[in-house]
Amino acid sequence: MSITRIQSFAFAGIEAQPVEVQVQIAAGLPVFLVVGLADKAVAESRERVRAALTAMGLALPAKRILVNLAPADLQKEGSHFDLPIALGVLTAMDVLPAEEMARFAAIGELSLDGRLAPVAGVLPAAIAAGARDLGLICPAAQGPEAGWAGEIGVLAPADLLALINHFRGEALLEPPPRGRFQAPSRQPDLADVRGMDGARRALEIAAAGQHNLLMIGAPGGGKSMLAARLPGLLPDLTPREALEVSMVHSVAGLLSEGRLVTRPPFREPHHSASMAAIAGGGNRARPGEISLAHRGVLFLDEFPEFPRAALEALRQPLETGRTTVARAAAHVTYPARFQLVAAMNPCRCGHLFDAARACGRAPRCGEDYQGRISGPLLDRIDLVVEIAPASPAELMRAPPGERSETVAARVAACRAIQRARQGEGVGNADxxxxxxxxxxxxxxxxxxxxxxxxxxxxxxxxxxxxxxxxxxxxxxxxxxxxxxxxxxxxxxxxxxxxxxxxxxxxxxxx
Incomplete structure (x- = not known):
């Protein structure tokens, strides 16, 4: 009787914490047990492992199979433990060489036919594996993502059988292709915004210094149109920032095709979003919108319509650049250094500044409506601009404004001044x-x-x-x-x- 060990990882925020998957096959009544503070998805892995081995023509021995996920007091969540459990069982059955398996960590979900399905967190897992001088075994679709961790050995098989054949020397796996950068997306041009010189100026200042911005104006006045053009003014992320942002998106399962995020994220949740959706949380303490907007922009349209608790949850991250999701079993911290851009009507009907259309409760209705935004939160907003609606005639006669590329060049020059004076990663907003x-x-x-x-x-x-x-x-x-x-x-x-x-x-x- 022996114990085989396969390295894997659990995730606390974007940090990959090492987990040793220990497998023991011993004499006794046939049973397959998984212990070590595993959640339901991990506990169900025994059935996926059993089905995958059956699909390859292998049968589990009629013995007592015990899988321990160490350390036992660390919460294990997610289906990514399927692959290391399967590899541990195959190593204990002498199908795979223990010496070779000791050189790799593993992460991946098994389908019933033995194929490997993508999972969240491959990039942080690859970085953690490289720090321990280990290679990483992951699903084929995520081989390019793991390659961003640097010079580490990556095996990215399409299924479990291909991995077995590789270690048995029957069909060696090719190295996964190099990871690619995020494909550039077409951004709306600021030249489409006619007039609104004060709002355009505020938007440029916000982009140059990463300042928080609130736009107040009547419905249809152009607030959302201006916010949609902010990403086109922002410079690319630095390599360090791109890796930070990509790790957050990897943990959230949003890193499409393993492409490294190189542009500042732009997140715009609906005003019905819950506090957990905004700040992070849920059963598995997933990153919220403020973390997915890390090093980018969080745009909140209809600002006062968001739940009060969700808005108040923004206050601490706006100051510290991180958010902590507290649970009884653990505290999970995610980065959340985002730029807040918000838009709102001046009152519920939206026509507070139009005497011909304002309701009979003006200006009290505006005070009540804007009173939904607490003073401490407003105190954290650097720029507040009122957008006066322009008449159709004024819009038709107004010349086109400056193009986004012209304003973006000034923003980039301003950011360069800040880096030279303060160092990388410290903008004027900090x-x-x-x-x-x-x-x-x-x-x-x-x-x-x-x-x-x-x-x-x-x-x-x-x-x-x-x-x-x-x-x-x-x-x-x-x-x-x-x-x-x-x-x-x-x-x-x-x-x-x-x-x-x-x-x-x-x-x-x-």
Whole structure:
């Protein structure tokens, strides 16, 4: 009686934690047991393994087969343990050589006919295997994905029989093809947006500094149209960022054809999404929309219509860049450094600023509607812009705006300035207030704004961050008074009332 060991992985967030699949075949009543804190999908693997072996003409021995997933106190979830369990059983039956199997980790789901089906988490598993000087055995469709882990041995068979023939030297497996990059998608052009100069300017500032943006305007005013054009202004992800984002998408099972994500993600969930869908969670603590938008954009249309709990769940990730899903058995942390872009009507009917169409409750209806967004969440939004609806005649006469590629070039130049000054991965949206160089007039205006507008420390810091981005777009090393004045003008204002931030900004520009 001996014990065979096959390496595999469980996932905690995007981290692949090592799991040793131990298989013992001993004398006793015929039984197939899987132990080690396995969920239902793992426990059912014994039937898939049995069926796959039967399809190849192999039968399990009439003995006691015990599979232990160690460490036993770590929760094991998912069907990806099918393949390592099957390999452990075949090694214990002397069908596969134990010495060769010790050089590989394995991950994959078995079909009843022995074929290998794709599973989530191949990229983090391949990286973890490489860190332990192991190769990785995975489904054929995910061989290119595993190849992004670097110089590790990858075997990507289409079925279990092909893998057995490889280790027996009867038909060697070819190395999987090299992974490809995400195919570029056609983005709508900013030139389609006519007029709306203030909103276009805010969108450019948001793209350049990765600032959070809220657009308020009547239905059909162009808010969603502007948001859809933001991805076309953003530069490609750096190699490190691309790997981070791809690992999140791999764990979520969204890495199509093993293509590395090279463009910032753009996620736009419906306003009926639950808190677990937005922040992450569920029975298996899957990544939510804020993690799938990591290093990209999370667009929330109809902002106040989202569940209050889902919106409040954004507050901590907006500050820390990560989210933790707490469960009784475990705490799972996912990266969530995203740029929030939101759009909303000024009131329930949407015509608060149109005297001819506004309801009889104006401006109270606007205050009540916007009151659904809590003050602490609004305090985390850097830019708030009101979009006034243009008449059809104005739209017809307005000339086309700048093309996306022109604005994107300015955004890329601004991002390059930030990398040179702050290093890779630290944008203006993450700067500390004392790291922003201000001249005397700009500092005096910032202090005046903090006093007259009753800004929190966070609100003041965010004004300075926006001012830093405006200065970078202008190619200026030190933030000046006019840059701070423009940043102040973007602070949130109560609907239907005088705008103290705009008045102060106008006074500063005089």
């Amino acid at each position: 700067l500390a207030g004392d790291a922003i160089a201000l001249d005397a007039a700009a500092r005096a205006l910032a202090e005046q704004a903090a006093d007259r507008l009753h800004l929190s420390a966070r609100g003041l810091t965010r004004i300075l961050r926006v001012a830093r981005t405006i200065a970078d777009l202008a190619g200026v090393d030190v933030v000046r008074r006019e840059h701070v004045a423009e940043a102040i003008a973007y602070r949130h204002r109560q609907p239907g009332r005088a705008a103290p931030a705009r008045r102060l900004a106008a006074q500063a520009g005089d």
